[in-house]
Amino acid sequence: MKVETMLAAKGDKVVTLRPDATVATVIRMLKLESIGALVVSEDGEKILGIISERDVVRALVDHGGEVLKVRVAELMTRSVKTCTPDANIKDVMAEMTRSRVRHLPVVRDGKLSGIISIGDVVKNRLEELETETSVLRDYIVGRG
Helix, strand or coil: CEHHHHHHHHCCCCCEECCCCEHHHHHHHHHHHCCCEEEECCCCCCCCEEEEHHHHHHHHHHHHHHHHHCEHHHHCECCCCCECCCCEHHHHHHHHHHHCCCEEEEEECCEEEEEEEHHHHHHHHHHHHHHHHHHHHHHHHHHC
């Protein structure tokens, strides 16, 4: 299966915020959207970075309660791993594991066009395994 197929099913909505936003805004957006990461972008198309729950927790250790006032640009991961819509889900899963990232923005023609999480990838894999199991079960029962 390709990333574009997964995006067609789950949607291509990507929540972004500007690099001058505060961590307080990040936390609020993560909660409101029930997501684990935000893409940092000035225009919703060009990726400047990504900030996740993990980044916020680590910053809390360094900054204490003052972390709420810290700007996203100071904490975001600037070197963002991405994938394309035509990427194979198995390859994406391997890359996420290798790179130890939980979110991959999807880029089409140099522009942000979606995001997939490790949860999306695992859900897809479980659905594939259920389908394979069902097909094999039907085959075995049919032969009996």
